[in-house]
Amino acid sequence: QQPVQSPQAVILREGEDAVINCSSSKALYSVHWYRQKHGEAPVFLMILLKGGEQKGHEKISASFNEKKQQSSLYLTASQLSYSGTYFCGTGNNFNKFYFGSGTKLNVKP
Amino acid sequence: DTEVTQTPKHLVMGMTNKKSLKCEQHMGHRAMYWYKQKAKKPPELMFVYSYEKLSINESVPSRFSPECPNSSLLNLHLHALQPEDSALYLCASSRGGDEQFFGPGTRLTVL
Numbered sequence: 528q529q530p531v532q533s534p535q536a537v538i539l540r541e542g543e544d545a546v547i548n549c550s551s552s553k554a555l556y557s558v559h560w561y562r563q564k565h566g567e568a569p570v571f572l573m574i575l576l577k578g579g580e581q582k583g584h585e586k587i588s589a590s591f592n593e594k595k596q597q598s599s600l601y602l603t604a605s606q607l608s609y610s611g612t613y614f615c616g617t618g619n620n621f622n623k624f625y626f627g628s629g630t631k632l633n634v635k636p
Numbered sequence: 637d638t639e640v641t642q643t644p645k646h647l648v649m650g651m652t653n654k655k656s657l658k659c660e661q662h663m664g665h666r667a668m669y670w671y672k673q674k675a676k677k678p679p680e681l682m683f684v685y686s687y688e689k690l691s692i693n694e695s696v697p698s699r700f701s702p703e704c705p706n707s708s709l710l711n712l713h714l715h716a717l718q719p720e721d722s723a724l725y726l727c728a729s730s731r732g733g734d735e736q737f738f739g740p741g742t743r744l745t746v747l
Contacts, residue, residue, distance in 0.1 A: 559736070568726060568738035568740050568741055569679065569736075571735045614678055614679075623684070623692055624681055624733075624736070625681065626678035626679050627678060628678060
């Protein structure tokens, strides 16, 4: 039931762009995105509640394709502070929640 | 106050010990969660409390016993743990199925 993310890891130079994909074998009713820095707790980035929805948060945005059971996170003009592990997450009702497999992002100067 | 606090930050215990992890939030959230996270892995859901009642138990061994004394507090009682239970234990809260706020976690080592 855990969503699968790709790529598993990515290395960027500052200013470069990246896309992280999240897909599920089961229907996605909503998709969350979190970032976790080493030794810290996950921090919420955004939530997409319905198919076709797109959201932006400064230079980080996401889309949700409900039919394809996929979501993508777009990181534009990456900064050093973007480094960390990105998780998508999905819940099919009020309580159950599953994190994706994770994508480790390393932004270098 | 948008903070979730967890105590202790670190815990080392033997396999015969009994200990408890504590989590607290004052955001009025009605859902509270326990997750277990091993190194380089995503957090795994253990338990969910909704309106102070246990609503989800993801087949967690009985050596882990959750408790929700009131709407702001969540405990995880530990007894007879195994070395493979060593992990980061994260607490989170949310209004419902939306954004989850995470505490800093308790890093548990079982000897």
